[in-house]
Amino acid sequence: MYHLTSKLVIYKNINKDSILFRLSNICKKLEADDYVKEDLISDIYIEINRLLDISTIYGFDKNLWHNYLAFVLSMTENPFTLVSEKVGTNEGTVNKFARNDFGIFKQLFDYDFSKIEKELDIDCFTIITNYNAVVKSEQIFNKSVSEKVQKLSYAIEQTKDDEELYKIVTDFYKTYGVGEFGLNKAFRISADDKSGILCPITTTSDMLLDDLVGYESQKKELVQNTEAFVEGRKANNVLLYGDAGTGKSASIKAVLNQYYSRGLRMIEVHKHEFKKLPKVIAAIKNRNYRFIIYMDDLSFEEFEIEYKYLKVVMEGGLETKPENVLIYATSNRRHLIRETWSDRSDISQDELHRSETVNEKLSLSARFGVTIGYYNPLRKEYFNIVTTLARRHPEIKLTDEELRSAASKWEMYHGGMSGRTAQQFIDSLLGARDLS
Known part of the structure; x- marks a missing residue:
C-alpha cells in the first residue's frame, strides 16, 4: 500500500494522520520486515477503531474500506477538485496527474488485505469489508453525507479501470461538490477554532414550502427572491417579521431544502457571533455555492450594539458583500431594535437629537431589501x-x-x-x- 500512496500527486495533501496514510506506513513496516508483531497488530486495531468511528458518524455499511476511500475522495479539497466542482470533467495537463492518482485509488479499492491477515494471524480487514451495520436513527449519523458517499463508493466498485473512475469522481464533484460545503446543507459557527470557522449541522428538517399551509403571498415573494439568487441574478437580503409561531423560520428552512440541489447552502449565525461574520464570509466568498446567512429571532435591546457589526457586513464596509451571500433573518420586530415612546420625541433628558438615534436604529432594517410580514391567521x-x-x-x-x-x-x-x-x-x- 505504501508504494501506492507515496506516488499520489493531486491528492498528496490528504492529512498524513489519516487512516489511509497511517495504514500505508504500517504496510511499509510489514513489507520491510521491520516490526514487532504485537505492536503492529495494536497499530492496525487503532486504525480499525478509527474507521469504525467514522463509519458510525456517517452511517457507512457493507464495505467500510470502500466507503472510507470514497469519503476521502469526496472531502479532499485541492485546486483540481475545486475546479471539477465548477466544470466537472475537463481538459488540461493537470488531468495526467489526476488520472495517475485515480489509477492509484482504483488499486487501493481493489487492495488485497489477505496477505497482511495471514502474516499477522488477524481477520479485521475481512470483517470491515463485509460489514453489517446496526440500523441507526437518522438523528445519530450524518445522513446527507452518508447517502452521497455510499452512492459514490458503489459506483467506483463497478468501474473497470482508472478512466471510468476519473469520470465518475469528477461527475460527482460537479453534481454534489466537494468537502464539507459540497456534502452538507447547513452550517453553524464552530466553537472550536482549530476545526475551522464553520462546522456542519448534520440533522436538518425535510420540510418543503408546500408543507406550510397558508401564507401563499409571503411564500411566493420569498421564492422569487431566492430563485433570483440561486440563478445568479440580483437579489435582496430578506427580513421575515411578524407574530410568533406563524412560520417565518419554517419558511426559510423549507427554502433550503427546496434549493439545496441547485447549490444553496445555509449558515446559522446568532447575534453574539456577529463579530465573526467577516471570517465567515472570507471562508465562503470564493466557493461555487450560494450561501444564505440565517439569523433567527433577530432583535436588539437598546443597550446591545451587536447590530452595528451586522450593518457593516450588509452595507457600509470597504469590502463589499460577495455576490454569493445573502442574509435572511426572522424577527417579531419590524425594525429589529427595541423602540420606546421617547423615540417619538426629539427631546430627551440625556440626548439632544433623539431623531438621530431613531435613524440609527432604523438603518439596520432598511438594509433588508425585502421585508415580508407574517401575521396570526384569522x-x-x-x-x-x-x-x-x-x-x-x-x-x-x-x-x-x-x-x-x-x-x-x-x-x-x-x-x-x-x-x-x-x-x-x-x-x-x-x-x-x-x-x-
Whole structure:
C-alpha cells in the first residue's frame, strides 16, 4: 500500500494522520520486515477503531474500506477538485496527474488485505469489508453525507479501470461538490477554532414550502427572491417579521431544502457571533455555492450594539458583500431594535437629537431589501390549517366539525391561533392513544 500512496500527486495533501496514510506506513513496516508483531497488530486495531468511528458518524455499511476511500475522495479539497466542482470533467495537463492518482485509488479499492491477515494471524480487514451495520436513527449519523458517499463508493466498485473512475469522481464533484460545503446543507459557527470557522449541522428538517399551509403571498415573494439568487441574478437580503409561531423560520428552512440541489447552502449565525461574520464570509466568498446567512429571532435591546457589526457586513464596509451571500433573518420586530415612546420625541433628558438615534436604529432594517410580514391567521384560516394538517394523517378520524371544536379549545389554552399552535394541536392528537 505504501508504494501506492507515496506516488499520489493531486491528492498528496490528504492529512498524513489519516487512516489511509497511517495504514500505508504500517504496510511499509510489514513489507520491510521491520516490526514487532504485537505492536503492529495494536497499530492496525487503532486504525480499525478509527474507521469504525467514522463509519458510525456517517452511517457507512457493507464495505467500510470502500466507503472510507470514497469519503476521502469526496472531502479532499485541492485546486483540481475545486475546479471539477465548477466544470466537472475537463481538459488540461493537470488531468495526467489526476488520472495517475485515480489509477492509484482504483488499486487501493481493489487492495488485497489477505496477505497482511495471514502474516499477522488477524481477520479485521475481512470483517470491515463485509460489514453489517446496526440500523441507526437518522438523528445519530450524518445522513446527507452518508447517502452521497455510499452512492459514490458503489459506483467506483463497478468501474473497470482508472478512466471510468476519473469520470465518475469528477461527475460527482460537479453534481454534489466537494468537502464539507459540497456534502452538507447547513452550517453553524464552530466553537472550536482549530476545526475551522464553520462546522456542519448534520440533522436538518425535510420540510418543503408546500408543507406550510397558508401564507401563499409571503411564500411566493420569498421564492422569487431566492430563485433570483440561486440563478445568479440580483437579489435582496430578506427580513421575515411578524407574530410568533406563524412560520417565518419554517419558511426559510423549507427554502433550503427546496434549493439545496441547485447549490444553496445555509449558515446559522446568532447575534453574539456577529463579530465573526467577516471570517465567515472570507471562508465562503470564493466557493461555487450560494450561501444564505440565517439569523433567527433577530432583535436588539437598546443597550446591545451587536447590530452595528451586522450593518457593516450588509452595507457600509470597504469590502463589499460577495455576490454569493445573502442574509435572511426572522424577527417579531419590524425594525429589529427595541423602540420606546421617547423615540417619538426629539427631546430627551440625556440626548439632544433623539431623531438621530431613531435613524440609527432604523438603518439596520432598511438594509433588508425585502421585508415580508407574517401575521396570526384569522379563525377561518386557523381552522383551515388545522384540517389540512390533520388530513395528512389518515389515523386521525375526527370529522372537520370535531376538529374545529377541539382546535378552538386548544388554542384558548396554548397561545392563541397560529400555525405553530395548529401543529402542536395535531401533534397532541397523534400522541393520543385514541384518535377517533
